Structures are given as C-alpha cells and as structure tokens.
Amino acid sequence: MSNRLEVFLNKELANFNVLFVKLNQYHWYVKGEGFFTLHEKFQEYYEELVEYIDEIAERNLIIGNAPIGTLKEYLEYTTLKEEVEKDLTGRQMVERTLADFETISNELQEGIEIAGEEDDSVTEDLLIGFKTYFEKNIWILRAYLKN
Numbered sequence: 001m002s003n004r005l006e007v008f009l010n011k012e013l014a015n016f017n018v019l020f021v022k023l024n025q026y027h028w029y030v031k032g033e034g035f036f037t038l039h040e041k042f043q044e045y046y047e048e049l050v051e052y053i054d055e056i057a058e059r060n061l062i063i064g065n066a067p068i069g070t071l072k073e074y075l076e077y078t079t080l081k082e083e084v085e086k087d088l089t090g091r092q093m094v095e096r097t098l099a100d101f102e103t104i105s106n107e108l109q110e111g112i113e114i115a116g117e118e119d120d121s122v123t124e125d126l127l128i129g130f131k132t133y134f135e136k137n138i139w140i141l142r143a144y145l146k147n
Contacts, residue, residue: 006065014077022083026093034090098141105134
C-alpha cells in the first residue's frame with residue numbers, strides 16, 4: 001500500500017486519540033444545565049471511539065503499515081487542537097466537539113478517495129462507515145445547539 005494511505009490512517013489515528021482524551025475531559029468537567037445529557041453523551045462518544053481507534057490501527061497493520069502509538073506522535077500528527085481549558089460551559093464543549101467531528105468527517109472524505117485510488121475497498125468501506133457515524137453525530141450536535 002501507499003505511503004499516502006499510511007500517513008492518512010496515522011493522522012486519523014492521532015485525531016481519534018486526541019478526541020478520545022478531549023471527550024473524557026468534557027465528561028469529567030461538564031456541569032450545570034445539560035449535565036445529565038452531556039455527561040452520558042460524552043461517555044458514549046469516547047467509548048465508541050475506542051473501537052474505532054483499534055480498527056484504524058489494525059487496518060494499518062493488515063495492509064502492511066505501521067500505526068503510530070505514542071502520545072508524542074498523536075500530537076505531531078493530529079489536526080485537532082488539544083483541549084487545555086477545563087472551565088468550559090456545556091455548550092462550549094458541544095461546539096468544540098462539533099468542530100472536531102466536522103474536521104474528521106471532512107478529512108475522512110480524503111481518505112475514502114485515497115483508498116479508492118489504491119483500489120483498497122476494505123479501507124474505503126471502513127472509512128465510509130466512520131464518515132457515516134460522524135455525519136449522523138454532526139446532525140445530532142447541531143440539533144442540540146439549536147436549543
């Protein structure tokens with residue numbers, strides 16, 4: 001497989017891991033209005049990401065590439081911003097989650113195209129599944145913010 005696909009999968013592996021940490025932090029620090037809903041939703045999201053992280057790393061190995069696996073590498077590869085603020089409102093947390101989901105969804109389209117060019121239908125299908133997940137949750141987060 002191409003180096004382009006390896007680089008792409010590692011970028012998304014980094015993004016998913018950075019997002020996992022951010023969602024954990026939001027889960028821990030959410031307070032006030034919407035606490036019950038958001039506390040559970042952030043947990044749901046990070047628990048789902050664990051499976052996706054494993055799938056990306058394993059797919060990279062299956063096609064003969066080396067997945068990244070250190071925090072240093074995740075921060076080097078990610079296109080997301082690490083969350084350093086702990087005193088955010090629930091709305092700000094949702095807005096930032098939405099922005100990250102949109103970034104990843106847009107990038108997944110690039111990966112789908114790369115996998116298609118490489119004639120790697122399995123990776124293409126995997127990424128389409130991820131994109132479907134993020135698109136649905138973008139819709140959900142936007143609906144939440146309309147309140």
